Amino acid sequence: MDAIDRAIVMRVQDGIPLVDHPFADVAREIGIPEQEILARIERLRNEGVIRRFGARINNRRCGFTANAMIAWKVPEERVEEVGGLFAGNPGVTHCYERKIIPGRWEHNVFTMVHCQSENDVNHLVEQLANMAGVPDYLVLISGEEFKRTVSVRITGDTEKAEV
Amino acid sequence: MTGQVSLDRMDWRILQLVQDEFPLLPLVWDAVGTRLGISAQDALLRVRRLQEAGFIRSIAPVLESALVTSRSSTLIGVRVPAGRLREVAAIISAYPGVSHNYERHHEFNLWFTLSAPDTEALDAILLEIQKKTRIGADAFLDLPIRRKFKIDVRYTMDPGRGGTHHGCD
Numbered sequence: 328m329d330a331i332d333r334a335i336v337m338r339v340q341d342g343i344p345l346v347d348h349p350f351a352d353v354a355r356e357i358g359i360p361e362q363e364i365l366a367r368i369e370r371l372r373n374e375g376v377i378r379r380f381g382a383r384i385n386n387r388r389c390g391f392t393a394n395a396m397i398a399w400k401v402p403e404e405r406v407e408e409v410g411g412l413f414a415g416n417p418g419v420t421h422c423y424e425r426k427i428i429p430g431r432w433e434h435n436v437f438t439m440v441h442c443q444s445e446n447d448v449n450h451l452v453e454q455l456a457n458m459a460g461v462p463d464y465l466v467l468i469s470g471e472e473f474k475r476t477v478s479v480r481i482t483g484d485t486e487k488a489e490v
Numbered sequence: 491m492t493g494q495v496s497l498d499r500m501d502w503r504i505l506q507l508v509q510d511e512f513p514l515l516p517l518v519w520d521a522v523g524t525r526l527g528i529s530a531q532d533a534l535l536r537v538r539r540l541q542e543a544g545f546i547r548s549i550a551p552v553l554e555s556a557l558v559t560s561r562s563s564t565l566i567g568v569r570v571p572a573g574r575l576r577e578v579a580a581i582i583s584a585y586p587g588v589s590h591n592y593e594r595h596h597e598f599n600l601w602f603t604l605s606a607p608d609t610e611a612l613d614a615i616l617l618e619i620q621k622k623t624r625i626g627a628d629a630f631l632d633l634p635i636r637r638k639f640k641i642d643v644r645y646t647m648d649p650g651r652g653g654t655h656h657g658c659d
Contacts, residue, residue, distance in 0.1 A: 328558070336558075342548030345538045347530075365514050368551070376557045381512035383547040384505065386646050391645055396594060396601065406637070422639035425565065431568070432631045436639060441645060462504035467601070469595030473579040477591035478563075478603060479555040 328376060331359060332367055336377075336481050339368075391441040392467065392478075393448045397455070398434035400463040406436060409459045413438050416458075418451050434465055495543040500526065502649040505545060509644055512549060530542040552643075562612050564603035567598035570623075575600060576625045584616060587610050598631060 328336075334357050341351040354361040385396065401409045406424050411432045413422045413436070421439040433449045436456070445468060452466055503526055513521035519530035519537075526533065530562075540546045570578045575593060581603055583591050591602040606612040618628055 335580040336551060336553070340550055340553065343542075343552045345518065345534065345541060347534065348516060350514075359636065361516055361552075365516070367513050368514055371551070374557075375554050377551040378554050378641070379644075380514060380534055380551045381510065382505065382508040382549045383552070383643075384509055385547050386645055389505065389645060402513060410637065410639035415597060417646075419640060420643045423635050424637040425633040425635055426637070428631060428633070432633065436635075437565075437633075443648065462585045465596065467596045467598075470595055470599075471575075471579075473576075473590055473600075474583040474588060474602070475592035476589045478605065479548075479553040481553070481558055 328371070331357070331476065332371060332376075333481060335364055335367055336371070340477065340480055357411075386441050387472070390443050393442045393445045395440050395442075395448045395452070395469060396467045397438045397440065397452055398465045399433045399436040399438070399461050400435045401459075401461055403435075405461075409461060410436060412459045413455060416451075416455060418442070419455070434463075436461075494540070495545075497540075497545070497649070499649055500528065501536060501540060501545075502647045503628060504533065505540060506647045508537060508546070508549060557607075561605045561607055562634075563603060564611045564612055564632055564634040565615065566602055566604055567594075567633065568600040568602075568625065569598050570600045570625065570628040578625065581622050582619060585619070 330350060335353070338353050338357060344352055346352055348361075348466045349362050351361045357364070359423060362367055365446070384473065389392060396428065399409070404441040413419050418440050419438045420441060421437070423437050424435055425437055427435050440451055442446060448468065456462060456464060457484060494628070504522070507522060507525060512518070515521050517530070519534040522537075523530045523533040528536075537546065537549075541548070557559075568578070579593070579600055581633055582588055582600070587605045588602050589605065591600070593599060594601050599623055604612060604615060616630065616632065620630065
C-alpha cells in the first residue's frame with residue numbers, strides 16, 4: 328500500500344458519501360482521477376487488503392436478533408478439518424481456533440451465528456454439531472450490545488505494516 | 491434509537507444487493523437501479539433512507555487485519571457479579587482498543603475484543619481493567635486467536651420477518 332492507497336482507505340473506511348457520484352467526490356478530495364480511485368480499490372481487493380466492498384448491515388435492525396457465539400471442544404488433531412467444515416456453512420460468519428486455558432476453558436473453536444430466533448440458533452447449532460461430529464459445545468446467546476465498532480481500521484500513524 | 495420505518499420488498503432487495511455486489515463504477519446508482527428496475531435517483535434515495543434509519547451502518551471496504559495492521563488482539567470473557575454488568579461494561583467500553591463488547595448468557599457473562607500495539611500493551615490494559623473493575627484475574631479468560639478459518643459477515647435478507655413488525659408487503 329502506498330500513500331495514495333492509504334489516503335483512499337482512510338477516506339472511505341467509515342463509509343462512502345451517499346451522493347450522486349460518490350467515487351468522483353472522494354477522488355476530488357484526494358486529488359486523483361475517479362478512474363484511478365476505482366482501479367486502486369479493485370487492486371486492493373485483488374490483493375486481499377480489502378476483503379470485500381459493500382454495505383455493512385446492522386444485523387439486529389434487519390431482524391437477526393438471535394446472535395450467538397458457540398464454543399466447541401474439538402480434539403487438537405481434528406481442529407483443521409472441523410474448522411473447515413464450520414467455515415463452509417453459510418450460517419457461520421466467523422470461525423476461529425483460540426488458545427485454551429487448561430483447567431479453566433478448554434473449548435478451542437469458536438463460531439458466530441446470526442438468526443431470527445433462538446429456535447433457529449439451536450437448530451443451526453445442532454446441524455453443525457452433527458455435521459462435524461462434535462458433541463461438546465457451549466452456546467452463548469448474545470444479550471445487550473454495549474459496544475460495536477469497526478475493529479480493523481487504518482489510522483494516521485505508522486503502526487501498520489506495509490503490504 | 492431509530493424509529494419505526496417500514497421497508498418494502500424493493501428495500502430488502504437493495505439491502506441484499508448493496509451488501510453482496512456493490513458496483514465499483516462511476517455511475518453506481520445507475521448500476522444499482524438497472525439491476526433492480528428502478529431509477530438511479532430512487533436507488534440513491536432508498537439507500538440513504540436505509541442508512542439514516544440504521545439498517546445500513548455504512549458502505550465501506552472491509553479490511554483484512556493481517557495486511558493492514560500489526561496490532562495484537564484477543565477475546566476476553568469476564569465473569570461479572572450479578573448487578574454489576576452495566577457498570578463494568580461501561581468501564582471496559584471506554585477503552586478505544588475495545589471494538590466489540592457484549593453481554594452473553596453464560597457464567598462468563600461479558601465478552602469483549604481488545605486490540606493494542608503489542609501483547610505487552612494488551613496485558614497492561616487487561617491488568618488496568620481488573621484493577622478499575624475490582625474483579626480478580628481468575629474471573630477473566632484471555633483467549634487469543636491461534637488460527638482463522640472464516641470471517642464473512644453477510645446476511646441473507648428475509649423480507650417476511652426481518653426489520654420491523656409491519657409494512658413488509
